Amino acid sequence: MKRIFFNEVVTRDGFQIEPEFIPTDAKVALIDELSPCGYAKIEVTSFTSAKAIPALRDAEEVMGRIRRVPGVEYTVLVPNMRGAERALESKPDEFNLVMSTSETHNLANLRMTREKSFESLAEVIRRVEGQVAINVSLSTSFGCPMEGDVPQEEVLRWCARFADLGVRGLTICDTTGMAHPAQVARMVEALNQRFAHLQLTLHFHNTRGMGLANVLAAVQGGIDRFDGSLGGLGGCPYAPGASGNICSEDAVHMLAVMGYDTGVDLARLLAAARRLPSIVGHGVPGQVAKAGLITELHPAPVQ
């Protein structure tokens, strides 16, 4: 049974776009519920400015209050040096640095050129060397909602620049759900050829229904690590009404029933997923929490 590693991003990627502030107590309780589920990594929060992302303004408090489970890595999103200094105090296991491979998206999202982002993140990497593991998430790597195609060579060029700085891992992100399985297969082949020595993670969205098909294509290509968001929470401002991140429990369920070892306790995870709508105050896209596992049978009707 091949091992697949899951990273949970709901409290960062999911909660950051929730219109209502999720109380700190609820965030801590959810992470404490997720920690014993068998994830490899949990992206707890983001050390962005409270003004930019008020939904995650309680980053320090959340990091200080969660109960860390041995074997789970707790990672935080770090956008810049200021965030890095704040984040270090919270002693995360990993910094997740982020920039876009599309110039237009980087300008729109981070308000600077990609070159400026790279310089800023390189400075962070040098500053924290030896203190915390570094992962870099490259947004819009399968397409930009404003520019369109992002050439694969362009993505690989940014991968190489960060690999040269000695990062531990790279996350190739389909930020707005534009990836399709044939493209994923090509990307994964190139990544394996050039960056197999790094921890490679794929981050998909289900914006156009292709999320789990892309997971399948990536697994077929040898990728063993995925970001997922409980309930499929998250989203994209360019696709109102559409699904967000791939749903953790749906992805875990698919790979588990296919025979992969995900390390995740699905029953426990589903219990958390079924509590999620009451935390966020609305329905969520995840399917398995509604339909049940394929192994949960129903009584035959009385004839």
Place this chain on the structure above:
Amino acid sequence: MKRIFFNEVVTRDGFQIEPEFIPTDAKVALIDELSPCGYAKIEVTSFTSAKAIPALRDAEEVMGRIRRVPGVEYTVLVPNMRGAERALESKPDEFNLVMSTSETHNLANLRMTREKSFESLAEVIRRVEGQVAINVSLSTSFGCPMEGDVPQEEVLRWCARFADLGVRGLTICDTTGMAHPAQVARMVEALNQRFAHLQLTLHFHNTRGMGLANVLAAVQGGIDRFDGSLGGLGGCPYAPGASGNICSEDAVHMLAVMGYDTGVDLARLLAAARRLPSIVGHGVPGQVAKAGLITELHPAPVQ
């Protein structure tokens, strides 16, 4: 570019479980809107008794009023000899006969043993020989919500019995969304070995989010024909709140952007999909109708 053929089932598989009766005019108008979209086949309605499925009690009238487009096959579901006699009057291109490969599901759904269903359908096939093409849809072929696993050999046994009767096509149905990609790959390999001379169709549901991953696995195995339902309409009484049939436009979109020739005009299909919620009076699960094609770009924000 490999050709993939799509069969639209929304007005039969989708509408049959709608709680509100869809007016005959609306059914006819929708089929007339779908006919020029590039489908290989449209399953128009079901000649079941009006008492069993009141939602489709207007089968004769719908068949009589639709404008048939050359190149599109119009098929109808036929449950038994009585339905067959009624259906023949409407001159469909194909009869779609149906039974389950699970004994318990067949008893629950059709109120007879599989053996009795087979005898009844065999009689229909002999009765209409030479007058209309015959397809047989085998329900619960990837699992039964009451029995659980349905052994692949059992499915192949029923395929063989119908193949021996000279049917043109077989549809292998994942009636309640229990199929997973590894299972689909195994099934497709076996089907290709033994029934490559027949028109083979795969029918998936997205009940647990695996619908398009299963389409991908089937296409990788060489399958070139799929049932889909506009908007992802349809469903399963055992999974309230979960998604139904795979969404036609989402499946077409995925295969089109991967480089397959689906024959379908996506812009036209999306126009129909976006009108569907107003026909049924509620939202539908399809994603691409909400998010747009991956090629539809957005303006960059003004800095």
